[in-house]
Amino acid sequence: MKIAIIGSGNVGGALALQWIKAGHQVLAGARFPLSEKNAKLAERIGADKFVSIAEAVRQSDVALLATPPAIILDLIEQLGSMPGKILIDATNAVRQKPDPYETAYHALADRTQAKVVKCFNTTGFENMLNPVYDGQAIDMFMAGDNDDAKAAARQLALDAGFGTCWDFGKADKVALLEQLALSWINLAIMQGHGRNIAFRVIRRH
Secondary structure, eight states, X not given: OEEEEEOOSHHHHHHHHHHHHTTOEEEEEOOSSOOHHHHXXXXXXXXXXXXXXXXXXXXXXXXXXXXXXXXXXXXXXXXXXXXXXXXXXXXXXXXXXXXXXXXXXXXXXXXXXXXXXXXXXXXXXXXXXXXXXXXEEOOEEEEXXXXXXXXXXXXXXXXXXXXXXXXXXXXXXXXXXXXXXXXXXIIIIISOOOSOOOOXXXXXX
16 A cells, blocks of 8 residues: 555654555655654655655555644645545544544544544554564554445554454544543553553454
């Protein structure tokens, strides 16, 4: 796939590295001059992969947004035309919502013509760089109304090394998926268990 990464911090950078490793074509959309985080990622994937936000989206089939949710409404203006493109919302608005919307997903679904899915928001970037624990791949989760977007997110989750990408449901489950992210944050950081923990669903046979 041709993938645009918008937001080249820890999460966007980790997924960019994983998807390049899996053989996808990745571009990072950024403002210039590059921020310190962008410059660090440019050293790893090549400065030639950094273009403007609108150009990254224009050249890609899929765009991942891994930015603070509060800037989503301003960011939408920079994304350019997106009819038919797949947009993956990896943000979490559990602390700061993109007013008047409950989540960035809802803003993107309302204000763009893209096929939107919520995914890659429920764990830390360390688990995206290495989603395998003692030989067992951890799980990823997604939610949204568009089946094409979900199919792409599922494939990209598998390509990044996750074991399964569980479907949480439609748009009414997006906020619940953000609460799952907050649950990971609570265990890893607030309760002091450390960032090397992850979720994996197991089934009794």
